[in-house]
Amino acid sequence: MSNETTKIPQATAKRLPLYYRFLKNLHSSGKQRVSSAELSEAVKVDSATIRRDFSYFGALGKKGYGYNVNYLLSFFRKTLDQDELTKVALIGVGNLGTAFLNYNFMKNNNTKITCAFDVDPGKVGTLIGDVPVFAMDDLEKHLNEEEISVVILTVPAQVAQLITDRLGNTNVKGILNFTPARLNVAKSIRVHHIDLAVELQSLVYFLKHYPNVDETEE
Amino acid sequence: MSNETTKIPQATAKRLPLYYRFLKNLHSSGKQRVSSAELSEAVKVDSATIRRDFSYFGALGKKGYGYNVNYLLSFFRKTLDQDELTKVALIGVGNLGTAFLNYNFMKNNNTKITCAFDVDPGKVGTLIGDVPVFAMDDLEKHLNEEEISVVILTVPAQVAQLITDRLGNTNVKGILNFTPARLNVAKSIRVHHIDLAVELQSLVYFLKHYPNVDETEE
């Protein structure tokens, strides 16, 4: 453990941003120390899991004391690269895309949507939530100029693969895909799917077939 | 296997809506039969996993032939309760909430947003995407009258727990939570989290720390 090069389990990596956010809350409410049990209550993750997650990064806490909020926070800030800003592009300014542009969900974070793309000439050239909307034709040009490596995909499903193929000519390494389409990508590109209809349907399925079980993540 | 009462693994259950959607696509494109390998290519799930997933429901396919699309489709329709409509309420008509109301992501499905709630008097009484917006004060009343058991939560984080507590007095059994808040709920209520900021951050983390690994779900 405690070695930077040791690979962190994926399940752990997915929880890190969650921990980070709650630590920020604790910090701003003036808390000095926190135990894995308290944290567990707040983020709804088993306390043993939290301790193990933290332990992958070394001994961050003190026995009989807990974790120092400031120390933990500054550690995570470094680990999650919170100091350096990751620029993100949003492709497809429809209902959902517009909501993301207006939504402040990356305000406090290390990620920022710096440009958006759409085919609608009525939207091109405008600012939505302070983000400039460019023509889809200029996609590769702007992505390369701004050296963008992460995109949010909120285009209609039919064109998702088409757009994705064009991303092959850019520096894009990660796609957050809100499209129902399952994308074919070069293996140098990482895709995370958020499929809203599937999420809703599977929730309904769980309710009908697994009555009364406890909470599950996404 | 093949027994209706056998509990399906959660990982499998999450994939069912995905399978269902692709089967619908195949059906409408006139395809008669499909193999697990073809399906695997389309949904990006290992073919052995697909075969095992299906086998929990019994022998749905034929060796040396594959699966009959019609048969499979009608089977899933029953299994996923596609015939009966699940009414869903949306709470919080902000940027994201409005997008969902306008978005057609449940048009083809067994779920439909039938009412929405907000505190803004300017929104109350209006129709957004054909869905009536009611006052937050009348939340319990409408939910009970319409016998709604699933809600989508798109309110500001600060009030998420407050609203959730009020759901305790209703028939609501499932919450799709788009709020960063981790909700305290009675264990009869199931919560699925979709935390957009966390998703984006964890994608960025993966890109920095796990270069060049393959695709991961949600």
Next chain:
DNA sequence: TACCGTTAGTTCAAAGTTTCACACACATCG
């Protein structure tokens, strides 16, 4: 009708993840 190629269903081992439970270290208090 007999063969051949295809592909479902299943078994097994491996990998990944969570949870338990406990020793040990530290903080705290008298």
Next chain:
DNA sequence: CGATGTGTGTGAAACTTTGAACTAACGGTA
């Protein structure tokens, strides 16, 4: 300054999920 309680870090066990490999059944073809 010693005793006591608290809470971390972690070994081991339990559980979940995946992927590879195999078997056996079926369809198609000559």
